[in-house]
Amino acid sequence: MNELTPSATGTTSLESPKVEPATIEDLPALVELTMGLFSGSDDFIADQVAQERGLALILEQPSRGRIFVLRNGSEIFGMVNLLFTISTAMGGFVIQMEDVIVHPDHRGQGFGTKLLEHVIEFANLKDFKRITLLTDKISAESQNFFRKHDFEYSNMIPMRRIITPG
DSSP: OOOEEEOTTSOEEESOOEEEEOOGGGHHHHHHHHHHHHHTOSSOOOOHHHHHHHHHHHHTOTTTEEEEEEEETTEEEEEEEEEEEEETTTTEEEEEEEEEEEOGGGTTSSHHHHHHHHHHHHHHHTTOOOEEEOOOTTOHHHHHHHHHTTOOOOSOOOOOOOOOOO
16 A cells, blocks of 8 residues: 655655665665764764764675665665674574664654564564664663563673774
């Protein structure tokens, strides 16, 4: 069923948005979405060169992970980044889900849910054992969204060390 959907630019397209794998041609739109996400973060620095390099590393090597986008015609207004690793505790492949982004103009319309449902379906289809994500501690809205989709708090806490050259 087709529906009229407003785009971020204010135009309306007669298409139903769909979730599909990102391609290298989508890189500029993905960088724009991540720049918007990181510009409001205390933990990350919005760095266009770094974001482009990181996204390209995933797109160029599907064994590392996948990026799925929300696309309405030629416009990308959402994305999710999945990184693959192995869990000895789970005895198999697991997903680290990052950068779940829906453009602010399109939030509250079910598109985040559409992305998440696609990820869960992909994980089931490919026999992944777990999906782990990090969400902002200060964002109750993000935490409530993920809890609504059966994500739960872990007793594990994230710790990190940033490696600087030199």
